[in-house]
Structure formats: structure tokens, C-alpha cells
Amino acid sequence: MSREVRGARSADGEGIPAEAATPVVLAEDLVKMHRTEAGAPVKAVRGVDLRIERGEFVAITGPSGAGKSTLLHLLGGLHRPDRGRIWLEGERVDTYSEARWAVLRRRRIGIVFQFFNLISHLTVADNVELPALLAGSSPRQARAKRAELLDDLGLEGRENSTPGELSGGEQQRVALARALVNRSSLLLADEPAGSLDSKGTREVLRLLSRYHARGQTIVLVTHDARVASAADRVISLFDGRIVDDAALGGGSPADRPTGGVSGTLKLKG
Numbered sequence: 659m660s661r662e663v664r665g666a667r668s669a670d671g672e673g674i675p676a677e678a679a680t681p682v683v684l685a686e687d688l689v690k691m692h693r694t695e696a697g698a699p700v701k702a703v704r705g706v707d708l709r710i711e712r713g714e715f716v717a718i719t720g721p722s723g724a725g726k727s728t729l730l731h732l733l734g735g736l737h738r739p740d741r742g743r744i745w746l747e748g749e750r751v752d753t754y755s756e757a758r759w760a761v762l763r764r765r766r767i768g769i770v771f772q773f774f775n776l777i778s779h780l781t782v783a784d785n786v787e788l789p790a791l792l793a794g795s796s797p798r799q800a801r802a803k804r805a806e807l808l809d810d811l812g813l814e815g816r817e818n819s820t821p822g823e824l825s826g827g828e829q830q831r832v833a834l835a836r837a838l839v840n841r842s843s844l845l846l847a848d849e850p851a852g853s854l855d856s857k858g859t860r861e862v863l864r865l866l867s868r869y870h871a872r873g874q875t876i877v878l879v880t881h882d883a884r885v886a887s888a889a890d891r892v893i894s895l896f897d898g899r900i901v902d903d904a905a906l907g908g909g910s911p912a913d914r915p916t917g918g919v920s921g922t923l924k925l926k927g
């Protein structure tokens with residue numbers, strides 16, 4: 659079988675010049691199966707093709723159990739696909755080891771979760787500086803990046819607090835700072851407003867929109883239509899499949915694949 663995928667590198671990992679800008683994410687025929695505790699298979703993602711361009715703000719939406727989180731976790735290397743391929747900025751990554759995925763996440767993928775996942779015994783400053791240090795920044799560089807982000811996110815003066823001393827909205831802003839500190843190519847957000855009140859939700863969406871306006875590529879998972887409306891493209895999942903892919907606010911979905919990838923590079927597989 660062979661499939662046409664635009665803007666990817668070949669399956670053997672060699673770079674191939676793309677005719678258009680390389681997408682940030684390209685995924686082909688992704689399948690992921692979970693198992694219940696009793697061992698029964700649950701097909702969470704059933705053959706998803708996806709292309710996300712640099713600077714897009716994409717919401718993945720759909721009912722509970724549709725496979726939204728599983729798909730996001732596949733894109734962040736937190737789950738491994740049972741079938742299919744993933745390219746990040748033209749680099750084939752689904753074959754990566756855990757260790758290589760960890761490096762990739764540290765340097766190029768920021769992830770924000772519903773329950774923030776901050777390190778509770780570290781200060782806000784340390785939570786944000788840690789990934790910068792792990793990615794190779796000097797302590798001075800990490801401090802400078804942290805200061806700039808906390809300032810930008812309205813968290814100046816909170817550096818020495820621990821997460822438990824902050825509101826949910828503030829904790830999510832710290833999580834956002836942590837996810838952005840290494841200037842990630844891709845920001846993945848799994849129900850980032852899911853545990854926030856309406857004020858916290860508005861605040862997080864305003865900040866995501868601001869980073870999007872500055873060129874950040876964002877993929878957000880939500881079951882909430884209000885949250886999805888902050889994005890400029892909404893992909894609807896149902897039963898593990900893409901059932902709709904639509905541009906919001908003036909963009910045209912016509913240039914995008916709808917549940918399929920198209921193009922000029924031939925991949926064998």
C-alpha cells in the first residue's frame with residue numbers, strides 16, 4: 659500500500675524537499691487501541707489523518723469517549739500508535755524511543771493538562787525554570803525566560819508561591835508558562851479549562867489566543883463548544899474518527915484535508 663502525504667520526510671527518515679511549508683504535525687492513518695482492565699480491546703482512535711500547519715489554532719472536539727485525549731496523547735508521544743505514522747516538523751517521530759520522545763517534548767512540544775500537573779513542592783519559579791534547565795539553558799537564561807513569561811502571563815510577584823497557594827486559573831497560567839518556556843513549536847492542551855470557573859476559562863482562552871496571534875501553533879482538546887470557538891479550526895471526532903474539519907472566523911477549510919491527507923510525496927508502507 660502507498661499513500662500520498664504532502665510535506666513529509668520519507669519513511670526511511672531522509673529529508674525530502676516539500677513543495678509547500680512543512681506542516682508542524684502530519685499524521686497518517688493513526689490507530690490506537692486501549693485495553694479495559696478485563697483485557698477487552700477498546701479502539702479509541704480508528705484511522706486518523708491529520709495535517710496541522712504552523713501557526714494554526716486547532717480545537718479537537720467531540721463527545722466523551724470520542725478519542726480526543728488519546729489522539730492528543732499520540733501527537734505528544736504519551737501514547738504509541740498501534741498503526742500509522744507521525745511527523746513533527748517533517749521529522750518522522752512515531753518510531754522514536756521513549757527517551758527521544760522525552761527530549762522532543764522537552765524542547766519542541768509543550769503540554770498543558772486539565773489538572774495542571776505542576777510539581778507541588780516546587781515554587782512557581784522553579785516549576786517554570788526546570789524544563790528550561792533540562793533543555794540545556796543556563797540558570798541565568800532559565801531565570802530570564804521565566805521572568806519574561808510570568809510577567810507576560812500576569813504572574814509577576816507569584817514566583818515564590820507554591821502551586822497550592824494559587825487559584826486554578828493562576829495554576830493553569832503557570833502550566834502555560836512551563837509549556838512555553840522552551841519556545842515549543844507545538845503547544846498541546848488537554849481540556850486546559852476543564853477544571854476552571856468561567857473567569858479562569860476566559861483568562862486561559864484569552865492567553866491562548868494571544869500566543870496564537872503571535873504565531874504559536876496550538877492543538878487543544880475540549881468537549882466544550884465555547885472553548886472550541888477560541889480556535890480557528892475545529893476538528894470533530896466521533897467514535898475515534900474525524901467526522902468534520904472546519905475553519906472558523908473567515909479561514910477556508912478548502913485548503914485543508916478533511917479527514918485525509920493529500921499531496922505529492924509517496925510513502926511506502
Ligand SMILES: Nc1ncnc2c1ncn2[C@@H]1O[C@H](COP(=O)(O)OP(=O)(O)OP(=O)(O)O)[C@@H](O)[C@H]1O
Pocket residue numbers: 692693694695700701702720721722723724725726727728729881
Ligand atoms: N487508559 C485507558 N485504558 C482503557 N481504555 C481507555 C483508556 N484511555 C481511554 N480509554 C477508552 O478509549 C476511548 C477514548 O477515550 P478518550 O479519553 O481518548 O476519549 P475523549 O474523547 O478524550 O473522552 P473524554 O472527553 O471523556 O475525556 C474511551 O472509550 C475510553 O474509555
